[in-house]
Amino acid sequence: xxxxxxxxxxxxxxxxxxxxxxxxxxxxxxxxxxxxxxxxxxxxxxxxxxxxxxxxxxxxxxxxxxxxxxxxxxxxxxxxxxxxxxxxxxxxxxxxxxxxxxxxxxxxxxxxxxxxxxxxxxxxxxxxxxxxxxxxxxxxxxxxxxx
Numbered sequence: 001x002x003x004x005x006x007x008x009x010x011x012x013x014x015x016x017x018x019x020x021x022x023x024x025x026x027x028x029x030x031x032x033x034x035x036x037x038x039x040x041x042x043x044x045x046x047x048x049x050x051x052x053x054x055x056x057x058x059x060x061x062x063x064x065x066x067x068x069x070x071x072x073x074x075x076x077x078x079x080x081x082x083x084x085x086x087x088x089x090x091x092x093x094x095x096x097x098x099x100x101x102x103x104x105x106x107x108x109x110x111x112x113x114x115x116x117x118x119x120x121x122x123x124x125x126x127x128x129x130x131x132x133x134x135x136x137x138x139x140x141x142x143x144x145x146x147x
Contacts, residue, residue, distance in 0.1 A: 008136040015141050017093070020078055022049045023060065025088070042145055044079060060100050062078045091141050097125045103123040 001012040019025050028041040049061040081090050098118055105116045105127075114137075119126040125141040 007134060008138060011137070011138060011139040013142050017088070017096075017143055017145050021045065022046060023051045023079070025147065043086055044083055044088060045086070071085075088145070090143055094121060094123055094125055097141065097143075101125060101127055 003010045017025075020122055024045050024047045026043045026045060028043055048064065050064055052061075081096055083089055085093065098121075101118055102116060105111050114129045114131040117128045117130070119128055119138075121140070124143065129137040129139075131137075
């Protein structure tokens with residue numbers, strides 16, 4: 001979504017998250033078996049990768065090879081960074097993404113002409129670009145998973 005005001009443009013970007021290899025996302029259902037209204041709990045679960053392991057040999061199945069400590073530690077580190085217990089934590093995701101915005105911006109040619117400010121936000125990633133024309137571009141990245 002986007003909107004234009006006098007000296008500002010606002011964008012809202014929906015960023016879909018994908019689970020790391022060997023994991024899946026599932027929405028927690030309420031006690032009646034329905035999806036809850038509003039914010040849902042998104043559980044991160046291990047999934048069987050045995051067929052991929054046998055066919056391609058590019059990954060181990062964490063579910064059936066729990067003894068491979070190095071790969072498991074790398075995966076669990078990312079999950080610890082982005083999850084609380086076994087659930088995605090949108091505040092942790094926002095805290096993880098926000099510091100990545102500035103270095104990524106500096107790699108773009110437009111960074112020579114616009115100033116970037118990362119704005120405080122606990123559940124999304126918000127940043128503002130201001131160019132020499134004094135037009136302000138505010139962008140909010142909202143994180144989601146596909147059903």
